[in-house]
Amino acid sequence: MTLTITAFERSPDGGKGLARDSRVRWALEEVNQAYEVRLVSFQAMKQPAHLALHPFGQIPTLEDGELALFETGAIVLHLGQRYPGLLPEGAEARARAVAWMFAAVNTVEPPILELTMARLFERDQPWYADRLPALEARVRTRLQQLAARLGDADWLEGAFSAADLMMVHVLLRLRSTGLLDEFPPLAAYVARGEARPAYQRAFAAQLAVNTRAA
């Protein structure tokens, strides 16, 4: 059965690996599944053919036979349930890993996205300097809490799992802000994720797309 994902024809980050298709590529590499990529332009993302796959006109999507999925959390979870390598054995450990996946996208990512969006799009606004400290404080709170829970562990729930895949990729977006470096255990955690061969292959694949596009 062919697995097909969608990705940006030309990523807004120019190939830094921050677009969300990287999460799905990484998951596919961790479970050793070959996949095809259909590149979509910003214009095509808002057209009916793509909206049928993704109601909110974003990437990535996954087509797995008759099944079409959107939302990286759901796609990574689906791959983890279908193939070994991404989720712990045992219903309870698996449920805890799912909790971390939701925490990554619902509790940690939103303040990070708000901060990075402000840095990109509000820098010239008169209120930027006044808002920035509050945005950074929200992110720091989450990082401090995450670092406290991680402690000396390498990964969030036993061995590396989809929980770490999602969390590491969410944290990667912080690199350009310098905030990650304020929490050395988290910077090391992210580096452990990036050092995985599966991540390296995923990163190289998205970079190749964006190098060709440039």
Place this chain on the structure above:
Amino acid sequence: MTLTITAFERSPDGGKGLARDSRVRWALEEVNQAYEVRLVSFQAMKQPAHLALHPFGQIPTLEDGELALFETGAIVLHLGQRYPGLLPEGAEARARAVAWMFAAVNTVEPPILELTMARLFERDQPWYADRLPALEARVRTRLQQLAARLGDADWLEGAFSAADLMMVHVLLRLRSTGLLDEFPPLAAYVARGEARPAYQRAFAAQLAVNTRAA
């Protein structure tokens, strides 16, 4: 096996049902499971005992025997996998319902939270009037896309499911803004959710807590 959740000793919304314990209460009512509630103060939420249950110091949590979970999406998914009544039969329909659960908390909720937080905490800031239109526009885009996908259907994925539970509760937070009423099919969708007896019981239970606290 006793199921125990945590909830605010005194909810910031005074009992309007917008705190996230309502999602878990609603799910428990849909699957007809009795549960106990441990109320926590804002101070207790930041103490080690609660942080052991919830690394980010929030509510709700679920204790199910030895298993402790946080994140409403993960808790509702766990209940849906454990008891009938919240998830469709069949792996593919179930995966699509999970995609909507992630979409609710990762794609629809963040702009709604930003808008409602700005309305609460930035109203007196000099930039409020300048930022508000952009915040509202982000929410409208999501509502328009969601309404387009829902179309004439009653629910997002076949019969009522955890997908709708999560999405309806995320949308409920918009009521005070008036934005929901710009999309009558979505206002009707939310009303269908609120009309469910399980939701009514969950709402009454959280209201009783907050009435006693007041």
